[in-house]
Amino acid sequence: ITKYRPFPRVDLPDRTWPDQEITTAPIWCSVDLRDGNQALPQPMSIEEKLEFFDLLCRIGFKQIEIGFPSAADTEFNFCRRLIEENRIPEDVTIQILVQTREHLIRRSFEAIKGAKRAIVHIYNSTSPLQRRITFSDASREAIRDIAIAGAELVKSLVPTIPETEVVLQYSPESFSDTELDFSLECCNAVIDIWQPTAEKRMIINLPDTVQWTTPNVHADQIEWMCRHLHKRDFIDVSLHTHNDRGTGTAATELGLMAGADRVEGTLFGNGERTGNLDIANVALNMNAHGIATGLDFTDLPSIRAVYERITRMTVAERHPYAGELVFTAFSGSHQDAIKKGMDRRSREIMEDPNLAWGVPYLTIDPQDVGRSYEAIIRINSQSGKGGIAYILDREHGFDLPKTMHPQVGKRIYDLADEMGQELSPDEIREAFFRFFVNLESPLQ
Numbered sequence: 001i002t003k004y005r006p007f008p009r010v011d012l013p014d015r016t017w018p019d020q021e022i023t024t025a026p027i028w029c030s031v032d033l034r035d036g037n038q039a040l041p042q043p044m045s046i047e048e049k050l051e052f053f054d055l056l057c058r059i060g061f062k063q064i065e066i067g068f069p070s071a072a073d074t075e076f077n078f079c080r081r082l083i084e085e086n087r088i089p090e091d092v093t094i095q096i097l098v099q100t101r102e103h104l105i106r107r108s109f110e111a112i113k114g115a116k117r118a119i120v121h122i123y124n125s126t127s128p129l130q131r132r133i134t135f136s137d138a139s140r141e142a143i144r145d146i147a148i149a150g151a152e153l154v155k156s157l158v159p160t161i162p163e164t165e166v167v168l169q170y171s172p173e174s175f176s177d178t179e180l181d182f183s184l185e186c187c188n189a190v191i192d193i194w195q196p197t198a199e200k201r202m203i204i205n206l207p208d209t210v211q212w213t214t215p216n217v218h219a220d221q222i223e224w225m226c227r228h229l230h231k232r233d234f235i236d237v238s239l240h241t242h243n244d245r246g247t248g249t250a251a252t253e254l255g256l257m258a259g260a261d262r263v264e265g266t267l268f269g270n271g272e273r274t275g276n277l278d279i280a281n282v283a284l285n286m287n288a289h290g291i292a293t294g295l296d297f298t299d300l301p302s303i304r305a306v307y308e309r310i311t312r313m314t315v316a317e318r319h320p321y322a323g324e325l326v327f328t329a330f331s332g333s334h335q336d337a338i339k340k341g342m343d344r345r346s347r348e349i350m351e352d353p354n355l356a357w358g359v360p361y362l363t364i365d366p367q368d369v370g371r372s373y374e375a376i377i378r379i380n381s382q383s384g385k386g387g388i389a390y391i392l393d394r395e396h397g398f399d400l401p402k403t404m405h406p407q408v409g410k411r412i413y414d415l416a417d418e419m420g421q422e423l424s425p426d427e428i429r430e431a432f433f434r435f436f437v438n439l440e441s442p443l444q
């Protein structure tokens with residue numbers, strides 16, 4: 001196809017990321033209240049933003065991008081309320097986004113006045129496509145100078161709010177579609193102005209704004225940048241992946257292997273177009289490999305409920321970890337294996353309380369994210385005897401002799417087939433009584 005251009009590969013024959021392992025959690029930054037909010041058909045009200053902010057703090061986020069205060073009064077007022085009403089916990093840092101434009105940067109400094117700490121996140125778009133279209137054929141030098149002017153202005157404004165510790169974050173927007181040497185030139189120019197040290201770290205955020213590349217090429221780009229950034233030891237290299245290719249999670253995980261320190265994303269992947277990276281997905285993937293993340297998703301259903309109410313979006317039924325159906329088995333063979341796995345685990349855990357998780361078809365223990373075992377096995381015409389015995393046992397306390405499983409199972413999934421629908425645990429109990437206990441049942 002000639003309509004679409006190929007993406008350039010990174011010349012990195014000695015890449016090391018494929019051999020790396022993720023052993024510790026990155027710094028997490030939620031961008032729900034900014035990138036997530038800006039993509040909503042009906043943006044959050046200030047009250048909704050306040051409630052969402054509290055939710056993010058409870059989950060454990062220590063860095064939260066709260067909006068674009070220079071862009072709209074609601075955003076500005078929300079920032080002021082957080083600060084003036086002392087709603088920012090001691091260990092949480094707010095982050096605000098601003099384009100590298102003078103009046104917007106000045107207004108942002110008015111917004112964060114009085115905060116204990118704030119990350120000022122400046123960005124300008126750097127890719128050839130954006131330079132050509134959005135900036136009307138601007139040269140590389142002109143684009144780099146926008147970044148320099150922004151960083152210099154932020155630096156000059158820091159002394160005007162001495163009570164606030166300001167951390168600079170710079171994003172070459174559309175990084176993954178920008179020539180690497182040019183992204184580096186812009187980032188290093190900003191680093192040279194800010195002069196980060198161990199006490200005054202800064203953040204270089206490398207946005208996968210629109211996913212142009214495959215996750216492996218993105219990881220090569222990140223590794224290459226990590227190798228060439230000035231003052232690397234004093235910089236938190238941050239990932240900001242979107243999901244246009246459906247690979248936000250993969251790109252982030254490989255980006256971490258490639259050396260990044262920090263991850264920006266949203267709950268359940270809300271965000272522009274196909275969304276931002278789903279932070280819960282990455283964090284729970286890490287949990288599943290024994291890495292403590294500092295984020296608490298033990299009550300995912302309540303988090304999801306608040307998210308759905310406030311964003312007016314829905315989490316898909318197959319969404320990793322959070323979807324309604326992701327721990328549910330309808331098919332007989334899966335149900336059988338799950339039942340065997342759970343029964344075996346209940347026995348073995350008595351002898352070894354630290355027994356590692358291992359139940360077929362369940363990557364994690366659903367209870368770890370606030371889901372119940374009862375929801376795992378649901379009965380329709382594709383179900384099997386094991387699943388029906390499981391429901392009668394776990395939900396109703398009828399431990400049927402094994403010899404009865406085939407007959408009971410068949411009668412009940414035949415009923416589901418006749419009715420053309422799923423049967424609830426109560427309907428299964430009722431059918432069991434009707435067919436096998438009640439003298440008037442059809443089997444008598």
Ligand code: KIV
Nearest residue numbers: 123171173174207209
């Ligand atoms: O996706 C993106 O590039 C952004 C930047 C503003 C960081 O959201």
Ligand code: ZN
Nearest residue numbers: 035207209240
């Ligand atoms: Zn974004």
